[in-house]
Amino acid sequence: MKISYNWLKQFVQTDLNPQELSLILTNIGLEVESLEKVQPVVGGLEGLVIGHVLTCVPHPNADKLRVTTVNVGAAEAIQVVCGAPNVAAGQKVVVATVGTTVYPNEGEPFKINKSKIRGEVSEGMICAEDEIGLGGSHAGIMVLAEDAVAGQPAKDYFKMEDDYLFEIGLTPNRADAASHLGVARDLAAYLKIVLKMPEISSFKTANENLTIAVEVADTVACPRYSSVSISGVTVKSSPDWLQDKLKVIGIRPINNIVDITNYVLHGLGQPLHAFDADQLAGKKIIVQKVAEGTPFVTLDGIERKLSAEDLMICDAEKPVTIAGVYGGKNSGVSAETKNIFLESAYFNAVSVRKTAKRHTLKTDASFRYERGTDPEMTVTALKYAALLIQELAGGEISSVVSDLYPQPVAPFDVEVTYKNITRLIGAEIPDQEIRDIITSLGITVAAETAEGLSLKVPTFKVDVTRECDITEEVLRIYGYNNIEIPTKVNASLTFAAKPDREQTQHVIADMLTANGYLEIWCNSLTKGAYSKNTDEVVRILNPLSSDLNVMRQSLLMPALESVAYNQNRKSGDVKFYEFGKTYHLINEKYVERPRLMLVLSGADYAEQWNQKPAPVSFYSLKAAVDAIIGRLGITNYQTEEVSDENFAFGLKYFRGPQTIVTFGAVTAADKKLTDVDKDVYYADFDWALLLDIVRKNKIISKEIPKFPAVRRDLSMLVDTDVTFDALKTIAFKTEKKLLKNVQIFDVYVGDKLPENKKSYALNFTLQDDQQTLTDKQIDAVMQKIIANLAQTAKAEIRK
Numbered sequence: 001m002k003i004s005y006n007w008l009k010q011f012v013q014t015d016l017n018p019q020e021l022s023l024i025l026t027n028i029g030l031e032v033e034s035l036e037k038v039q040p041v042v043g044g045l046e047g048l049v050i051g052h053v054l055t056c057v058p059h060p061n062a063d064k065l066r067v068t069t070v071n072v073g074a075a076e077a078i079q080v081v082c083g084a085p086n087v088a089a090g091q092k093v094v095v096a097t098v099g100t101t102v103y104p105n106e107g108e109p110f111k112i113n114k115s116k117i118r119g120e121v122s123e124g125m126i127c128a129e130d131e132i133g134l135g136g137s138h139a140g141i142m143v144l145a146e147d148a149v150a151g152q153p154a155k156d157y158f159k160m161e162d163d164y165l166f167e168i169g170l171t172p173n174r175a176d177a178a179s180h181l182g183v184a185r186d187l188a189a190y191l192k193i194v195l196k197m198p199e200i201s202s203f204k205t206a207n208e209n210l211t212i213a214v215e216v217a218d219t220v221a222c223p224r225y226s227s228v229s230i231s232g233v234t235v236k237s238s239p240d241w242l243q244d245k246l247k248v249i250g251i252r253p254i255n256n257i258v259d260i261t262n263y264v265l266h267g268l269g270q271p272l273h274a275f276d277a278d279q280l281a282g283k284k285i286i287v288q289k290v291a292e293g294t295p296f297v298t299l300d301g302i303e304r305k306l307s308a309e310d311l312m313i314c315d316a317e318k319p320v321t322i323a324g325v326y327g328g329k330n331s332g333v334s335a336e337t338k339n340i341f342l343e344s345a346y347f348n349a350v351s352v353r354k355t356a357k358r359h360t361l362k363t364d365a366s367f368r369y370e371r372g373t374d375p376e377m378t379v380t381a382l383k384y385a386a387l388l389i390q391e392l393a394g395g396e397i398s399s400v401v402s403d404l405y406p407q408p409v410a411p412f413d414v415e416v417t418y419k420n421i422t423r424l425i426g427a428e429i430p431d432q433e434i435r436d437i438i439t440s441l442g443i444t445v446a447a448e449t450a451e452g453l454s455l456k457v458p459t460f461k462v463d464v465t466r467e468c469d470i471t472e473e474v475l476r477i478y479g480y481n482n483i484e485i486p487t488k489v490n491a492s493l494t495f496a497a498k499p500d501r502e503q504t505q506h507v508i509a510d511m512l513t514a515n516g517y518l519e520i521w522c523n524s525l526t527k528g529a530y531s532k533n534t535d536e537v538v539r540i541l542n543p544l545s546s547d548l549n550v551m552r553q554s555l556l557m558p559a560l561e562s563v564a565y566n567q568n569r570k571s572g573d574v575k576f577y578e579f580g581k582t583y584h585l586i587n588e589k590y591v592e593r594p595r596l597m598l599v600l601s602g603a604d605y606a607e608q609w610n611q612k613p614a615p616v617s618f619y620s621l622k623a624a625v626d627a628i629i630g631r632l633g634i635t636n637y638q639t640e641e642v643s644d645e646n647f648a649f650g651l652k653y654f655r656g657p658q659t660i661v662t663f664g665a666v667t668a669a670d671k672k673l674t675d676v677d678k679d680v681y682y683a684d685f686d687w688a689l690l691l692d693i694v695r696k697n698k699i700i701s702k703e704i705p706k707f708p709a710v711r712r713d714l715s716m717l718v719d720t721d722v723t724f725d726a727l728k729t730i731a732f733k734t735e736k737k738l739l740k741n742v743q744i745f746d747v748y749v750g751d752k753l754p755e756n757k758k759s760y761a762l763n764f765t766l767q768d769d770q771q772t773l774t775d776k777q778i779d780a781v782m783q784k785i786i787a788n789l790a791q792t793a794k795a796e797i798r799k
Contacts, residue, residue: 002249005164011184018164029476034167040244041133047100048154056089061118073151081122086140092148096125105130163248173463175371179269189440189477203383210398212341217288221311224346224405226378231339233395256392257333270381271365275331277339282316297329310355324352324369326361344382346375372462375409409459416467417452424471427483437477499694517575522558530557536584551583555597560674573602596685601678621681625663633697639725661685709767717757717796734788735781741765
């Protein structure tokens with residue numbers, strides 16, 4: 001939220017500089033995320049001075065140029081060559097002297113240098129209004145009033161005042177601070193000074209010639225509706241002071257009427273809406289809901305289909321505004337508007353929030369209504385805006401204030417005790433100081449005892465309803481930094497389950513990062529089109545958009561969007577991993593499943609002078625999967641080929657009915673859904689299962705073997721459907737003590753072999769921890785392995 005330093009000082013009189021106020025605001029819970037100097041005109045007219053044209057003669061070498069001498073308040077007048085047709089002796093003008101940087105409305109800024117123009121020296125520039133950002137005309141130079149003083153800085157002459165912009169990170173519970181008044185209220189409480197409110201005592205009704213009848217049909221969605229009519233206004237540009245106020249906080253000035261409503265909104269926190277009263281059919285306003293599907297064209301020219309739950313401001317014939325959210329195309333103020341109907345209402349926060357999300361509209365008004373505005377501010381803001389309209393647009397107030405408020409919102413009753421406040425804060429604060437802080441925030445003390453207070457919390461503090469909320473308010477103003485850190489810290493020993501989930505995750509994340517993988521975090525909300533098991537879909541009741549209407553069932557599809565994003569930006573060589581959860585609705589219960597996902601695409605490694613890039617393959621992924629499994633110390637598992645709707649081809653590692661990881665190539669259908677045009681490989685780990693397996697692992701320390709290992713190779717013919725994993729399992733079942741490792745080092749499939757056969761070459765590593773193996777022992781083990789391979793897998797040993 002943007003807050004102007006100068007605007008803030010309209011509510012609190014203080015000499016503190018912006019940097020000091022920034023620190024105070026942060027300390028009282030309104031964190032200032034940035035502070036920057038802002039000038040109403042780019043460059044702030046720095047270096048520009050008022051000049052008095054002493055002489056003006058034709059340029060000897062150019063028909064359209066003039067040579068002038070100008071008094072700029074220096075010891076000697078300067079000579080300036082000027083091409084403006086209206087320059088003349090005796091004028092008071094704006095001069096950019098040598099060294100000044102000029103910021104025109106269009107084009108790049110430029111620096112004024114001493115130069116020669118057609119042979120005549122020019123020591124500056126006499127400026128037109130568009131050349132220094134003070135207007136849009138370039139018909140000639142600016143000619144000032146006779147009383148302008150030569151040498152006076154232009155910044156002072158035009159009363160240009162530098163401002164400072166606070167960017168405050170407003171938390172959702174601080175709806176009361178969503179305005180300059182709200183921020184000033186906290187400052188006044190902290191600084192122990194009086195809060196200055198706008199003066200509205202001069203408000204009075206001139207006549208009742210423009211009375212608009214108001215009817216509120218839905219008092220739940222609209223508990224309070226205040227309004228007044230103003231006739232005979234002139235719609236025009238706002239004065240500079242008002243435009244400057246809005247520009248500082250990033251609001252584009254439109255016209256005096258609209259600018260006043262924005263000024264009051266950001267000043268007092270109360271949204272207003274100005275209607276062209278002559279466009280209201282039947283001279284009547286009805287606050288109601290309309291039929292489902294009613295078409296309505298908003299100010300942006302888009303036709304929207306209304307919901308039966310949308311609260312609308314209607315005239316006698318049609319809807320004219322979406323209440324609290326957005327105006328209609330034909331009901332707003334235009335240059336021809338003469339009569340104004342001004343609305344200041346209090347709408348139900350839930351109703352506005354649902355409507356705004358339903359139509360994907362986000363406005364300054366809906367931002368405040370969604371968080372909760374002050375129902376007691378409607379009339380004050382209305383009268384203040386009406387007085388400003390009279391001042392800046394003329395006209396007269398032509399109706400009494402209509403204020404429909406059938407069931408006033410009562411202040412919150414909260415009981416607090418000094419003992420509990422002290423206990424929660426952790427420091428002794430004098431009772432009187434607690435009381436003073438509470439009352440300085442606008443909270444009324446209804447009753448008081450030695451133990452505590454009975455409070456009436458004002459309606460603008462919508463989130464202060466409990467004793468702990470009051471305690472937080474006291475602590476904010478007292479100052480977090482004033483609470484001493486205890487010198488003694490009490491701690492108790494607790495049992496921590498092993499393995500540590502966070503530590504295990506960090507170990508794997510560090511390993512993957514060290515191997516060139518990048519961690520990604522994808523949105524848990526995704527498209528419904530990505531869901532493959534529709535029976536388990538977790539749907540969002542009020543989705544932000546159709547692209548974010550379900551919770552993800554797999555980490556793959558959001559990751560593929562990241563792959564596509566990178567490929568579209570010529571960064572297609574990706575290695576990603578993500579720790580996340582998938583979401584399922586099973587037997588009417590919501591289930592979250594922790595997962596780990598790897599995604600690879602593009603080149604396996606970058607091109608170097610001594611090597612060409614190679615694309616990632618299934619085996620690149622398998623190496624990473626095996627590395628994770630190995631790092632976690634998982635050894636006993638089975639493998640099986642996979643080919644289903646999730647994988648074009650792949651493998652899964654499993655133990656009994658539990659799948660540890662499935663990995664392989666992404667299907668063409670999934671790549672098409674996310675516009676990925678390269679091969680992608682991914683692995684999906686059941687992270688909860690991995691942690692459970694690791695928990696059961698036992699760490700055994702062993703000495704390094706003293707006796708050498710022996711390797712023996714076997715070449716064999718097997719059926720094409722026999723896997724290496726099956727042969728490896730047979731070997732370890734045959735010899736459990738001496739056999740340490742089995743590896744495959746050659747595979748051959750071709751027409752030189754019998755049909756449905758393939759050739760495997762395996763090496764077997766044997767080792768005894770107690771002695772050196774003899775040839776007789778080695779041969780005996782190998783013969784048993786050969787026999788079992790032949791019997792179980794029908795392997796034919798090649799001699």
